[in-house]
Amino acid sequence: MNTKQEISSHYDVLIIGYGPAGAVAAAMFGAKGHSTLVIDRMTGIYEKPRAIAIDHEILRHFDNMGIAEEVLPFVAPFTASQHFGAKGQLIRRIDMVPEPYPLGYTPSMVFTQPPVEQVLRRHAEGLDGVTVELGTELIDIADMGNQVVATLRNADGGTRNVAAKYALGCDGASSTVRQLCGITLEDLIFDEPWLVIDVQVNDSSLSKLPQTSAQFCDPARPTSFIIGPNNHRRWEIMLLPGEDAREMEKPENVWKLLAPWLTPDDGELWRAASYRFHALVADTWRRGRTLIAGDAAHQQPPFIGQGMCQGLRDVSNIVWKLDRVLKGQSSDSLLDSYTVERKRHVQTLTGKIKAIGQMICERDPLLAAERDARVLAEGGGKPPTITRQEIVPPLEAGLIGAEGTPARGLLFPQPAIVKDGSAVLLDRLIGHGWRLLLDGRKVSTQQAQTLKGAVEGVAVHVIAAPNSAAEEAALVEKDGVLSAWFDRHGCIAAIVRPDHYVFAGAADMTDLESQLADLRTRIA
Structure with missing residues (x-):
């Protein structure tokens, strides 16, 4: 310098x-x-x-x-991804959680x-x-x-x-x-060569293609297929030993790889790029x-x-x-929590993605057959369905409550709130700073008043269940998303960070006072 x-x-x-x-x-x-x-x-x-x-x-x-x-x-919804085994049989589905959606939006999307x-x-x-x-x-x-x-x-x-x-x-x-x-x-030990191909498919040729996203777990050539918005379709195709990545990017070789699905007359090749998928x-x-x-x-x-x-x-x-x-x-020193939180999250999620990737990338036919049998056995003989949302982990460390604290590190849901006869998403009503959300079935608005100012900058809101005799100061949710969440985690309250992760849930008012005191100390 x-x-x-x-x-x-x-x-x-x-x-x-x-x-x-x-x-x-x-x-x-x-x-x-x-x-x-x-x-x-x-x-x-x-x-x-x-x-x-x-x-x-x-x-x-x-x-x-x-x-x-x-x-x-x-943007468009991400279709369910069907995983097909070595013999072309359906072995698993990865989908998204059903409605009412926990954060107020389609859980998985393509764009x-x-x-x-x-x-x-x-x-x-x-x-x-x-x-x-x-x-x-x-x-x-x-x-x-x-x-x-x-x-x-x-x-x-x-x-x-x-x-x-x-x-x-x-x-x-x-x-x-x-x-x-x-x-x-740091190397998390995953290194595979793939070719990513994007095509704008002609309207008349869309019917030739799978109508849902797919993983073809074929040991001869593992391949992913993704349905993008409108006519955009993507293939991610594993390159085999001896194949030159730059040669495989050439249009004539790309169309050979796409031959099971399309010909050059069926669409416009938008992009073909080789990558090494790293962890x-x-x-x-x-x-x-x-x-x-x-x-x-x-x-x-x-x-x-x-x-x-x-x-x-x-x-x-x-x-x-x-x-x-x-x-x-x-x-x-607050910034030190950034590495702690995000690195751990990335490591955990990458571990799960690696496991999925290693399953897809299996090139040994005998091991692939064993994999297919194992996955089907896990589903009781039928292809199991898991959601993308259960794959993504919570925060596990950092500026969250101590281990054992209810709901620590989870993404806080966003219910639709009934206002003037319409449904409005919670964030649009109360903002997205620090928030203390209280279960209106267990905490009155009068009790909530005593919590205002407990931690500077933390806004206090009471959320009432649908069809309840809600107090005037409470926000009434439409579908019971938050009521069900409070029940599931044994909470009467949740302290929520500006990035929508839960600092801590609280089982009762005494527990809540303790969590607020902990937050005051750690946020200073």
């Missing part, structure tokens, strides 16, 4: 990388009033699809940001990335305090103790230094930020005043479509914490 070069500008936050994670981070920081500079060495959005799946947790954040309605035209990225960027750029510089590259970054100083190079080759209180690297799998900070990647996680996600998120912090196989979701979970986790630190509401 050229320490003699003057600092040209100062910001609260510098974000390196303007993909989905960087764009969402910029918008979230901008909405909270923080001056934010986001840079990217590319000059525009990559025009072809990469990520294809999002879930209800992510759409909930989009709705909190005010952009869900703009995103939804490019088209380029137009959704356009929405994310347009939103971020419309916020006061957010500055976007494309065609700008990070050259160096130094932690000065009270700020970070970054050297940037623009498209003309000119360099300058900028300062920020904190930096966030969302700059992808080959992250410059990660490398400059000396953060290493990697950074040893730490924070180095002083610099943090990393998204693919810079982790990479995992795509078998249940959680890659981009994980990056946006990272962002939703760190933004509210860094917001508190920047506003002087919490000490800098």
Whole structure:
């Protein structure tokens, strides 16, 4: 770094990388009033699809940001994924939980990335305090103790230094930020070569294809098939020993692989890209005043479509914490919980994805036959059905209640609330900061009044069950989603974080007072 070069500008936050994670981070920081500079060495959005799946947790954040309605035209429900064994027989289904949906949105969705990225960027750029510089590259970054100083190079080759209180690297799998900070990647032991193929299929040819997503667990050539929005269809096809990845990307070879389903006359080849499906996680996600998120912090196989979701979970986790630190509401040590929470979550989910991937990728015919028999036996002789939602874990450590605390680390549901004869999602009524939600069947609004101000910044709300004689101050839910959740976890209350994870549930008022006291201490 050229320490003699003057600092040209100062910001609260510098974000390196303007993909989905960087764009969402910029918008979230901008909405909270923080001056934010986001840079990217590319000059525009990559025009072809990469990520294809999002879930209800992510759409909930989009709705909190005010952009869900703009995103939804490019989103469709994720069809159930049928897993076919070595002989082509159905051995398992992966579906989503049924209605009423726990977070208020379709639990699993597919989307088209380029137009959704356009929405994310347009939103971020419309916020006061957010500055976007494309065609700008990070050259160096130094932690000065009270700020970070970054050297940037623009498209003309000119360099300058900028300062920020904190930096966030969302700059992808080959992250410059990660490398400059000396953060290493831990190998979670998964490395397989695959070819990802995207096709815009002609209307007349859609009937040739499976009508649901599928995993063909064929030891001769494991293959995934995903139904995207509208006419978008994706194949993920395992490459075999001796096959050259670059050669297999060529259109003539791609169409040979697609021959069981389509011919070149059936659609337009949108993209064919070879990847090594990795399972990697950074040893730490924070180095002083610099943090990393998204693919810079982790990479995992795509078998249940959680890659981009994980990056946006990272962002939703760190933004509210860094917001508190920047506003002087919490000490800098709060940021230590970021690595603890997100790394553990990624490791647990990656372990589950690896197990699914290893099942799909089995190339030994005898072991594949044993796998098929085992999976069917687990279903009592029939193909079992599991949900994508049960695969995604809760938070297991970090800023959550002690082990044994009810509902700790779970995603808090979002019931529909009856208001003026219509159903309105809870977040739209009460916001998405720190919340204390109380079971109106067990706690009165008068009791709730005594809890107001128990922890600064935690709003208190009573949720009444449907068809109950609710007190006027209570919010009445429509479908009993939250009442059932309180019953399932033995809670009368839940303390919920801004990223919608439960800090702690409470079995009774005494337990609740203890949990609030714990929160006061740990959030300081």
